[in-house]
Amino acid sequence: MLRSRAARLTVLSVAIVLVVALVATVVAAFVVVRRPLPQVSGTLEVAGLHDEVTVTRDARGVPTITAQDPHDLFLAQGYVAAQDRFFEMDYRRHVVAGRLSELVGQNEDALDADKVIRTFGWRRVAEAELAIIDPSTRDALEAYAAGVNAYLDGKAPSQIAVEYTVLGLQVHVEAPEPWDAVDSLAWLKAMAWDLRGNYDAELSRARVYASVRDVAKVDELFPAYPYDLNAPIVAAEDLTSATPASAAGELDLDDSGLQAAIDSANKALDAVPHLVGEGEGVGSNSWVVSGEHTASGAPILANDPHLGISAPGIWMQVGLRCAQVDEACPYDVSGFGFAGFPGVVIGHNADLAWGLTNLGADVTDFFVERVEGNATVRGDGTARIRARTEVIKVNGGDDVTIVVRQSVHGPIVSDVLDVDQVGDAPMPDGTSDRGYEVALAWTALAPGHTADAVLATATAKDASDIARVGRLLDVPSQNIVFATTDGHIGYQAPGRIPVRQTVRGAVPSDGTWPRPGWDPAYDWQGYVDPEEMPRALDPAEGFVVAANQAVTPQGVGPFLTDDWDYGYRAQRIRTVLSTAIARGDRIDVADLNTLQNDQRSPYADVLVPWLLRIDIDDAFADDGQQLLRTWDHVASADSAAAAYFAAVWKTLLELTFADDLPDGELPNGGSRWLEVVRGLLDEPDSPWWDDRTTPGLLEGRDEVLYQAMVTARLTLTQQLGRDADEWRWGRLHTAAPEHPVLGGSSVPGLVRSFVNPDPVEVGGGSSIVDATAWDASQGYGVTAAPSMRMVVDLGDLDSSTWVTLTGTSGHPASPHYADQLGAWAQGTTFPWPFSTAATQADAVDRLTLRP
Template sequence: MSTPRAVRRCWPTTPHLGISAPGIWTQVGLRCATVDDACPYDVSGFSFAGFPGVVIGHNADLAWGLTNLGADVTDFFLERVEDGRALRGDQTVPLTVRNEVIKVNGGDDVSIQVRQSAHGPIISDVIDVDAVARAPLADGITGRQYEVALAWTALAPGRTADAVLAMDTARDAEDIARVGRLLDVPSQNIVFATTDGHIGYQAPGRIPVRNTIVGAVPSDGTWPRPGWDPAYDWQGYVDPEVMPRALDPVEGYVVAANQAVTPAGVGPFLTDDWDYGYRSQRIGSQLASAIAAGEKISVQDVGALQNDQHNPYADVLVPWLLRIGIVDTFEDDGQQLLRSWDRVSSADSAAAAYFAAVWKTLLELTFADDLPDGDLPDGSSRWLEVVRGLLDDPASPWWDDRTTPGLLEGRDEILYQAMITARLSLTQQLGRDAGSWRWGRLHSAAPEHPVLGGASIPGLVRNFVNPDPIGVGGGPSIVDATAWDASEGYAVTAGPSMRMVVDLGDLDSSTWVNFTGSSGHPASPHYSDQFGPWAAGETFPWPFTSAATTADAVDRLTLHP
């Protein structure tokens, strides 16, 4: 078996989403008693509670995964409205007004009035859009004098459910292309592999086409658009036939980790706001190295790659931090951890804890004095790119602390202060002995029930429905992407919502794990029984064939109509 073929045998998927209890996925198998044209489903994977199909998974011929494409499918339109009419060109047209009734269990109905322009609902009626309204317009005034409408592709009827059911029976790239023509919203990266050795990629979605307009107001969707000028209206949608796709690339693998899927200027305009690609680069480089070494990649190898915790932030920043001299032995303890660090942000790493505290502090010292309240850096890959550029400019005004008049700080001073402050902060949080610090003590996953998770809920109920927090490794832009917000703290805000590896050579040898469990009922033993294994990077066997699932079954539930 050739090496590229060995890669194709294992098809991993790990979508990263906000954490909750229960997790969003349900592990299901959907098999017709007799699989034929009348009932074609023989598929297994992950779905949403109540949804009649498998969203991510595999059938007997094809496995597929989904990640967020990140296409820009929303625009804000500023509307000139007077007496219920909006300006359109040289005339006014009436807003559409309707009443919507929200049924409340055990309470009175709630009726709301929705006003809608030609572009979408007026959202400034119900939410604070001050940030949108501050945008300057071509005539020099601001949007504060206007109302704000939201144009969003999801507000129009679509065929996404049809797309999922079509995916459940897909056999080849042609079938996936048909799925791409159906999947309107949300726009996703579809990666797939077949049991006969093909791999591929398909970008679907209803993507707006925008005019290119020369003027003071950008026309690419990044700024609010003048709703009274028809030139800024959407000009239809991108033809599905020209959306990015690939089949059997020469590399022998496909990686989709929210990065830009095509070079700038190639193909239809999707967005300029991409993830900066540290995860995709790490995944691709690891696979390329294995191929170059002639290694066959197993289910276990791919599972280990899903849990890879190498920190690209450390690759950028640690060399600069080690250039800074720290004389005091107490203050130098943290820096000493970095000297021998393997740059892996594992839960038991003292150096990873210190580095995270330095990164968080560095962002505060560099940007807090320059940015408005509420706009502090979250520490995502965008901010890593900003800091990367600043490191080569030691005298950049961004380094200067505006709160210290008469002093002009530079890069090295801020790096020094970040390390000293981080050392003191962790001493308070984790103790004086730097060697005993652990990243997992700061960085914990604490899934909460969306209704019964708040502090106002009685403790007995809250403890019943919310699993105990577990310290984990990983971080933003790491393959094991357990994100945290540097402007708030170290707690996990999003993470792998499940992990799946499909063995295309032997489907019964595939593996999976859910974030919390397979049940949404807190009294079930399967409500959170996978949370611990998920945190530890473990997976479970995933039998597929009828004989294998029957042999593996422990409990059986039969529902009679």
């Protein structure tokens, strides 16, 4: 009995020890994850301030900063950004400087990214920019950096971010180095890279050509913009600047040499991390409605940029206010900014609201270079290849040294990552004894004034100020829509846009295909004059819609690109607005919030009538088609028909194109593919419908439509269950923001679950106004989405609304890390107070920063 009791006591003692150890572990973990959370109330001393600064935060942690002068305003913004999001800032600066391996250690993907970004030289360009920007912008950047460093001073990494503690388990983590102005400028290069225009389409044309060997067939997969169906941003009669469009010439470039060089370049460029987003769905919606059609009698502006999803989200909400707004301190602005950069990128001040969408201008070209030794062929002579050595430090590993080479056109990207060289590819002149490389020409690799543009927008008051912003905003090229409190609405196209010469040949020389670097006729001929960039003020129809569609009617204005989004989102927005105006409705903020969440599918409008013509005799297989018969074409999260239709669309693309296209070029299902299929539906015997892997069988349109529906029914039965009525689009289509460093599958599940918010079911889809894009070649998960939503009423700024994807904080333990995600997923927004009285009334926390 005593022995038995002793045994029980021993077991109990062990259990107590284990419980105590577990509690201690939990307590320690609690302390570790909460240690970096910032002080948001009371008083703090901050080195470098001239005077006291007040920081109020609302219920979602959004800061409003009030200061006596611009220096203190931007210093405090840097301090607050570092409080909430320094690890995100530090991660970004390591990426854009090609130093990611220093942060995360020995990782093949990180090293590949470093090699390519060192080849681009983003930080080198940023260093050159610092010398040419306006002195007031430089002052703002340096004040911001001083604020960041004031926060970092004296703090151990574990006090700054929990990510450093986790990384410290595998690599050596030192105190972060001081922030500087160049760190902020270099971030703009990453933004420009992800929003650079037709780069992907240019590569894709070349790669597809290698498979189909027919320029005309390639053109069928890149159809012309449907001007007769989807209107451009600005009508010809509303343009206040218009020049004839430049003609597209042609180029004779041998396919085999082109393909080998492009494949090499593609491997390298795929290694670049995407900090803003990539691929199908990266775009935006914005529109502005004149006050003659609104309930307030003043313009209303809406914007929701479609970017990659991440945790934390891309944007940081902030208000920046001078205590006394005057010439010496002109800032009174609120909106969405980037952690790591001063000012507000999208938002409004007391006089003007503005929104941005990606213009998509063609600002990159690939030049295939003939290489002889350390030179490239140029006409009858050669041009020296410049070279420099870059040393990449690897945390916990050996340094890696690379040689970066640059032709007259730009960095040579085809040999950055140990890829095979193109030594014997034949070219038009029949030679094959030279090497071939690919250089990238990109407007962002020349120093520019985008930083000036960001700060100039914050104090803009009218169309002339926005025109000045347009002259400064070199990259990325963005559509600017704007509205003023005195009743004007307008549009401005900015950007540094290359001018290309017309050259006759087998394929166009307009930038849609790679170019022969050895022929100077294909060199850029300068840039479009900023005064010739399209703009409009108070258009006759009473609204402007800019959603990545064509900017001007065909043949009007400077040549910007031929690779537009195909305009289905834009046209749906136009239809809803013009219908409301025709009815005499008075549009308000709630109406535009509703329109931002519109889930009408243009894919269904095009394809469902054809699907319903197909006879399906089997009752089980017919269940899916029956859903389509009563569907309203709205891709809501709870829609069974939307789930089935998505599976049909995915299967249809695979059945139609997988046998013809090379790996990596399968259809992503975006607006281009909708336009391709729309054209093919009228060609029932097109060769594209036939499956080349079934010799002896010749499939046509109706057979493919039938197989797509039957296969989709079987696929969803396995994924969602036998009862088709119980399917839901949201079960397939989830938004899952992921931490950029600790959120991946190689990280332990406990850590992933801590840093990654729970996935949320959403409706919408690609080329739908509620643009939760998905890649049909991969799966149904959201790849890009509205990164924020805002609606601004210029008649009552305090009645405006906003929401961001996750939350304001970058600390996973913060209540504001993902406290807006649920509202975002449901399509709801929060009040956006602006006036001093309203922001004070909305304040939950108040922090005073003292010198």
